[in-house]
Amino acid sequence: MGHSMKRKEDARFLSGKGNYIDDIKLEGMLYMDIVRSPYAYAKIIKINTEEALKIPGVVAVITGADLKAHDLHWMPTLMSDTQMVLPTDTVMYQAQEVAAVIATSRYIARDGREAVIVDYEPMKPVMDPYKAMEPDAPVLRTDKEGQTDNHIWHWEAGDREKTDEVFANADVVVKEKMYIPRLHVVSIETCGCIADYRKVDNYLTMYMTSQAPHAIRTIIAMVTAHVGLTEEKIRVISPDIGGGFGGKVPVYPGYVIAIAVSFLTGSPIKWIEDRTENLQADSFARDYHIDVEMAGTSAGKIQATRFKVLADHGYTDASANPSKFPTGMFSIGTGSYDYDTAFMEADAVYTNKPPGGVAYRCSFRVTEAVHAIERVTDTFARKVGMDPAELRMMNFIKKEDFPWQSPTGWEYDSGDYHAGLQLAMDTVDYPALRKEQAEKREKGELMGIGICTFTEIVGAGPSKDFDILGLKMFDSAEIRVHPTGKAIARFGTKSQGQGHETTYAQIIAQELGIPAEHIQIEEGDTDTAPYGLGTYASRSTPTAGAAAVMAARKLKAKAKKIAAHLLEVSEDDLEWEIGKFFVKGAPEKAKTIQEIVFAAYTNHPQGMEAGFEATHYYDPPNLTFPSGAYICVVDIDRETAEIKVRRFVAIDDCGNIINPMIVQGQVHGGLTQGIAPAMYEELIYDDEGNILNGTLMDYLVPTAVESPKWETGHIVTPSPHHPIGAKGVGESATVGAPPAIANAIVDALSPWGVSHLEIPITPYKLWKVMKEKGILES
Numbered sequence: 001m002g003h004s005m006k007r008k009e010d011a012r013f014l015s016g017k018g019n020y021i022d023d024i025k026l027e028g029m030l031y032m033d034i035v036r037s038p039y040a041y042a043k044i045i046k047i048n049t050e051e052a053l054k055i056p057g058v059v060a061v062i063t064g065a066d067l068k069a070h071d072l073h074w075m076p077t078l079m080s081d082t083q084m085v086l087p088t089d090t091v092m093y094q095a096q097e098v099a100a101v102i103a104t105s106r107y108i109a110r111d112g113r114e115a116v117i118v119d120y121e122p123m124k125p126v127m128d129p130y131k132a133m134e135p136d137a138p139v140l141r142t143d144k145e146g147q148t149d150n151h152i153w154h155w156e157a158g159d160r161e162k163t164d165e166v167f168a169n170a171d172v173v174v175k176e177k178m179y180i181p182r183l184h185v186v187s188i189e190t191c192g193c194i195a196d197y198r199k200v201d202n203y204l205t206m207y208m209t210s211q212a213p214h215a216i217r218t219i220i221a222m223v224t225a226h227v228g229l230t231e232e233k234i235r236v237i238s239p240d241i242g243g244g245f246g247g248k249v250p251v252y253p254g255y256v257i258a259i260a261v262s263f264l265t266g267s268p269i270k271w272i273e274d275r276t277e278n279l280q281a282d283s284f285a286r287d288y289h290i291d292v293e294m295a296g297t298s299a300g301k302i303q304a305t306r307f308k309v310l311a312d313h314g315y316t317d318a319s320a321n322p323s324k325f326p327t328g329m330f331s332i333g334t335g336s337y338d339y340d341t342a343f344m345e346a347d348a349v350y351t352n353k354p355p356g357g358v359a360y361r362c363s364f365r366v367t368e369a370v371h372a373i374e375r376v377t378d379t380f381a382r383k384v385g386m387d388p389a390e391l392r393m394m395n396f397i398k399k400e401d402f403p404w405q406s407p408t409g410w411e412y413d414s415g416d417y418h419a420g421l422q423l424a425m426d427t428v429d430y431p432a433l434r435k436e437q438a439e440k441r442e443k444g445e446l447m448g449i450g451i452c453t454f455t456e457i458v459g460a461g462p463s464k465d466f467d468i469l470g471l472k473m474f475d476s477a478e479i480r481v482h483p484t485g486k487a488i489a490r491f492g493t494k495s496q497g498q499g500h501e502t503t504y505a506q507i508i509a510q511e512l513g514i515p516a517e518h519i520q521i522e523e524g525d526t527d528t529a530p531y532g533l534g535t536y537a538s539r540s541t542p543t544a545g546a547a548a549v550m551a552a553r554k555l556k557a558k559a560k561k562i563a564a565h566l567l568e569v570s571e572d573d574l575e576w577e578i579g580k581f582f583v584k585g586a587p588e589k590a591k592t593i594q595e596i597v598f599a600a601y602t603n604h605p606q607g608m609e610a611g612f613e614a615t616h617y618y619d620p621p622n623l624t625f626p627s628g629a630y631i632c633v634v635d636i637d638r639e640t641a642e643i644k645v646r647r648f649v650a651i652d653d654c655g656n657i658i659n660p661m662i663v664q665g666q667v668h669g670g671l672t673q674g675i676a677p678a679m680y681e682e683l684i685y686d687d688e689g690n691i692l693n694g695t696l697m698d699y700l701v702p703t704a705v706e707s708p709k710w711e712t713g714h715i716v717t718p719s720p721h722h723p724i725g726a727k728g729v730g731e732s733a734t735v736g737a738p739p740a741i742a743n744a745i746v747d748a749l750s751p752w753g754v755s756h757l758e759i760p761i762t763p764y765k766l767w768k769v770m771k772e773k774g775i776l777e778s
């Protein structure tokens with residue numbers, strides 16, 4: 001714990017020996033490619049497969065009608081909505097799956113795809129969620145019995161009346177309207193699978209890029225039980241995964257089609273999305289329209305906040321949220337500030353866009369919530385004439401007030417927001433920056449300083465509140481120590497690059513004293529690993545990490561009994577020092593963990609179970625609440641509107657740190673994925689439902705070239721309920737970076753009355769605003 005041990009998995013990855021889905025080749029394997037709709041909303045008149053079937057090597061073309069014959073043409077989404085696997089009569093978004101071509105090679109499958117001719121009758125799509133809510137809007141989900149409009153759900157949290165009252169009586173009320181744009185997860189590896197059904201023993205092995213293999217196996221079993229494929233006959237294997245970020249949680253139609261085709265043909269079916277399909281058709285993230293208001297005193301005390309959200313879910317609600325929380329943990333949006341009144345409401349609607357939305361590197365809608373609160377906090381500070389840092393310091397929850405009850409029902413476990421922001425301010429020399437800014441303003445130069453002080457909420461469970469499709473959100477670890485004192489540990493989570501093979505080994509090493517190098521970590525095979533809900537929403541450390549500790553402690557208790565037996569003393573006479581038990585007052589009388597484990601197989605006390613293994617299913621008592629204080633400094637060119645991020649300081653608090661190097665890597669990656677929506681990424685649709693930037697030629701994913709030098713640091717407030725005081729960290733930076741950047745750019749333009757800019761703030765968007773406000777110099 002606390003050591004920057006080099007990642008055990010990197011030898012494999014850096015030498016090209018990773019084992020990804022597309023590396024797996026099975027005997028007799030066929031390949032699948034998918035015909036996709038060019039229209040956002042259209043009737044299917046006819047699917048002509050004749051020409052495709054003439055191509056040598058094309059084995060079959062599967063349509064919705066074929067799946068319907070086996071009642072497999074619809075499937076449930078993780079939010080209990082329904083989604084087409086393949087359509088039988090209507091397509092609902094551009095790039096939707098229409099038919100699947102099966103062939104002896106990937107290239108032939110692609111040729112077959114091009115040869116399938118589909119006659120469509122295009123209809124006018126509904127692309128604007130506000131228009132979708134209008135009474136005369138066409139009802140899109142006519143397949144749903146009783147659905148008379150495009151409304152999906154309404155959700156609220158907090159106290160509406162009390163909030164309205166505080167707002168009515170407040171000295172100061174500020175409001176911002178904002179859109180958090182639609183994004184897609186652009187992981188390096190796209191999604192894919194190999195469905196391998198063996199008719200002879202009615203057994204399906206499903207290799208797939210899944211962040212949650214156990215849950216997916218259960219869902220497959222629910223869908224396939226009626227054709228005789230039950231859960232003990234299904235094995236899901238998630239091999240190495242090249243980035244998930246939430247996008248590999250949902251079940252995509254391609255997986256289901258591959259299973260159905262393998263079931264029908266008895267051949268293994270491989271399906272790997274191409275880059276464009278991944279960007280255009282997989283579950284989206286964000287797409288929230290938010291009205292946010294803050295009320296307070298003219299002296300700068302925040303008294304209440306009010307949020308109203310319109311969520312565009314595309315044609316079906318395929319979010320990966322816990323079922324009780326359709327907006328996920330959006331209600332963390334009251335922020336890091338000490339006030340007791342808030343009200344939030346959200347409505348979700350259907351449109352003709354791809355379904356979603358996934359919690360892209362954020363624990364279920366926290367990014368959206370944090371953007372809203374951190375933007376409006378700046379607007380409030382400006383309105384009352386206070387420096388945004390000073391206003392935040394004045395309103396923060398104090399460290400002695402934890403655990404702290406939020407007005408929307410969360411119990412924040414621990415934090416020290418003052419120390420975090422102070423460290424960030426000291427690192428950048430905040431007073432000097434403000435002085436420099438004032439001088440630059442005198443000279444007509446544009447410089448902005450943006451702050452974001454966020455609270456995250458990660459580690460779902462507890463199971464009393466959190467489930468996905470009824471599956472409770474605990475997680476698990478199983479440790480098996482071999483006679484020579486070397487171990488294998490298996491988990492219900494699944495790393496996609498986060499370094500679990502290293503950090504889980506470090507946790508067990510800390511608890512048992514077996515060196516981390518001698519602890520093999522395995523995840524992602526439902527036949528061997530204990531059941532768990534998977535890795536997303538920074539939940540691995542808070543749940544499975546804790547399970548590893550608890551399982552190790554069970555083993556330590558057993559080790560103590562064996563040591564007492566070997567040393568012929570009472571257990572009460574023993575003390576533990578990492579890696580050995582020794583007799584109090586006689587440290588030379590000791591047994592190392594290796595000697596103890598060997599005895600567990602060769603000389604265990606009579607009556608004791610032999611062997612040395614333990615399993616724990618950890619159901620956390622609360623979530624963990626990491627936090628961060630980020631400061632961004634920008635310079636803007638007054639002629640071209642080019643934005644240069646001069647400095648970005650990120651101070652994080654994820655409690656006790658297991659591996660500082662890995663945490664820093666998580667923060668670096670998260671910050672780059674945070675600058676993405678702030679300055680570059682957004683999926684844009686025209687009124688006909690065409691994606692205008694559906695390839696990586698037009699959808700700009702920032703790389704090292706666009707990234708500024710990230711300066712990172714941390715403070716530590718251990719989680720009081722986590723067994724080693726750790727909190728999650730995986731997504732903090734993606735949550736905290738966008739508002740820090742937006743606040744900095746708005747700050748630069750604030751002397752001209754600019755209080756909000758929609759992200760992504762591209763130079764062109766900024767150029768137009770600067771022109772309109774007369775800021776541009778030409």
Ligand code: CDP
Pocket residue numbers: 498499500503504535536537538539540541542654655656657658659660662663666726727728729730731
């Ligand atoms: O669920 P996910 O692995 O994406 O997120 P996480 O639990 O926040 O962990 C991300 C990586 O950071 C893992 O390798 C963790 O073990 C590591 N980590 C750490 O070293 N110390 C912490 N306090 C939290 C996470």
